[in-house]
Amino acid sequence: MEPREAAKLFNMLHYRYFATEYPVRFYSVEEAAMLLKVKPETVRSYIAAGEMGAEIRGDQYLISVDDLQDFLYTQSEGLHYHSTRRCLA
Numbered sequence: 001m002e003p004r005e006a007a008k009l010f011n012m013l014h015y016r017y018f019a020t021e022y023p024v025r026f027y028s029v030e031e032a033a034m035l036l037k038v039k040p041e042t043v044r045s046y047i048a049a050g051e052m053g054a055e056i057r058g059d060q061y062l063i064s065v066d067d068l069q070d071f072l073y074t075q076s077e078g079l080h081y082h083s084t085r086r087c088l089a
Helices: 003-017 029-036 040-049 065-075
Strands: 027-029 055-057 060-064
Touching: 003 029, 003 065, 027 029, 027 065, 029 040, 029 060, 040 060, 060 065
Parallel strands: none
Antiparallel strands: 027 060, 055 060
């Protein structure tokens, strides 16, 4: 994953988490893969390698928002994505 793309996703998750009244607390492997634009097998390999944190509940992994943000932060190599807003007046 490109560092800039990881930084952009990190910020998107951060703002989505704090902007909603009832934020999503956990993502399934399939949901995390959809957000990261990778295959679910890739997310499972990140978890198996210890690059991404996850909890096992029943027979599936659940990835917390914090674990996903930590993963994206490490993938972004510390870059911070700042979008600029323009006022069209």
